[in-house]
Amino acid sequence: MKLRADQTGERGLPMPLWLQGALESAQAAIISALVVIAPIVAAWATSGFQNSGFEVLARLAGQAWLLIHGVPLHLTTIEGSAASQSDAGTLSLIPLGLTLIPFLLAWRAGRRLARASYTDQLWQALLGSWLVYGAFGAATGFVCRTTDVAINLWFAALIPLVPFALGMVVGARREAGSWSRLIGVDAVAWISRTSQHSRWAGSYVASVAKAATVAVIAAFALSSALLAVNLLIHWDLIIAVYEGLDAGAIGGAVLTIAQLGYLPNLAVYALAWASGSGFALGAGSQAGPLATAVGPLPSIPVFAALPSGYLEYGFVALVVPVLAGILGGWWFLRAGENHFDEWLAIKIRARWFTATVSTLALGIVIGAVAGALGGVLAWLARGSVGIGRLTDIGPDPMWTAVWLAAEVGAGVVIGYAAGPWLERQQNVPEEDLQSAV
Structure with a gap:
């Protein structure tokens, strides 16, 4: 893998790999969020929600984004005025079909980062990408918490990294063509010595x-x-x-x-x-x-x-x-x-x-x-x-x-x-x- 000509800054200097990874992850997070927001906005436009406030819709979209990444949502409903009359449970049924969206976006990002990295430098791009994506998940969990929906911030930061990191690794491996080119370890030579x-x-x-x-x-x-x-x-x-x-x-x-x-x-x-x-x-x-x-x-x-x-x-x-x-x-x-x-x-x-x-x-x-x-x-x-x-x-x-x-x-x-x-x-x-x- 070698550096491409279009991965450079204004003065012709290479863009830092951690920065490029951060940009790729931010792009994937925003696109996947827009895909989730689109049907919610469509339902809102046809008066499909009883509470049509912007904050409610934004939090609902964020909660849906976390759910497709596998983050469990702790739900609480209060019946009547007494706080003791409540029911609680965890929403953890992941729509695996929608989970493919961040996975495929990460697969694309992994291929792009592999093309822009030398064999022993790919970790820099991956680390920057994962840090930004984890921060995006934590911020989403923090903003979208309500009295009815509780979100563990550690889960919000770490669980979305699972499908995203897996997609990036698969995409980088697809672009590199072999694990030896991806991580710099010649597995064939190592096996030949056994x-x-x-x-x-x-x-x-x-x-x-x-x-x-x-x-x-x-x-x-x-x-x-x-x-x-x-x-x-x-x-x-x-x-x-x-x-x-x-x-x-x-x-x-x-x-x-x-x-x-x-x-x-x-x-x-x-x-x-x-x-x-x-x-x-x-x-x-x-x-x-x-x-x-x-x-x-x-x-x-x-x-x-x-x-x-x-x-x-x-x-x-x-x-x-x-x-x-x-x-x-x-x-x-x-x-x-x-x-x-x-x-x-x-x-x-x-x-x-x-x-x-x-x-x-x-x-x-x-x-x-x-x-x-x-x-x-x-x-x-x-x-x-x-x-x-x-x-x-x-x-x-x-x-x-x-x-x-x-x-x-x-x-x-x-x-x-x-x-x-x-x-x-x-x-x-x-x-x-x-x-x-």
Whole structure:
């Protein structure tokens, strides 16, 4: 990476990297805030708020900006004149779709800073950027606190840095092309100095992690497809809720944007549903592939698509994580990095035994990693809306991880065992196919 010509000051001197990082983060913070403010202003323009004061709208926008970054908001409502008659809760349900906005802005900033930095100087730009973004979050939390909404200033300063810093690092890595160019450490040279057994172990672990990622991505994609089909099937019910709300064009548009913001959360809920662990829509409720038992829900259109009652063929959805595991096992076979199997074959001559043990071990380790990744997704997608029954929304991370680990692991064993047959089918010569026909 080298300095670009347009990253200079008035006299042709290079702009300090910390200053450029600060400017990039300020730009990302302002743009993401404007994206949040736009629907709020639209709703205000159509008299969508009972209290239309400027300060109220500004604080609401700031609170929404903090929420999309994952900052929990502590809500308090007072019923009547007595302060003792109050209800409190925490709003922590993050709209992951809207969280992509600061992430993508940070990704762009990371690429720009990587182009403007030498390999050993990028930390200066990142440090300046993160300090300014953290200060922006703390200032927003300080200004937007009210008697009804309490905000922890440490959370407001540090939590927004998680999606922002992750986006910057990913963008800088994308621009640099390799971690060695990004941080100045030649990983290939370091690995070449290790022993052969260490290299085998490292490549095995790396391939396990990649195969588990492939399986989770496949399961997430298949679950998202199930969600899309379910929304299409129940589209008439969703439209009926829209018509019943009669929110008008602007109100309907704002409601739709909010639902799109939670669409990735719904996709994770679909993944948990397909795994069998299910998810909650309120305290004491449970939605799963066999049956759904939930209490009264708010008039949100997408809730109309929720399957209800006993599902006769719901158990078929359990095949989704297994299919994803089959794909992950096949991918691992094609990677050709099963060095544990090779090591066992050297130590023990009974091939039937070593092949069985190494394949089962592979299913266990890939399933465990896939389950951990699924648990992280469930943890990110779950939360609380603060007050009332809806203090428990989303899948349970532990049970989601357990179910996914078991199902993906079983699929990995099947995919790895069936992989050689699939490879032979792909490698059949064309003349043999013609003669068979």
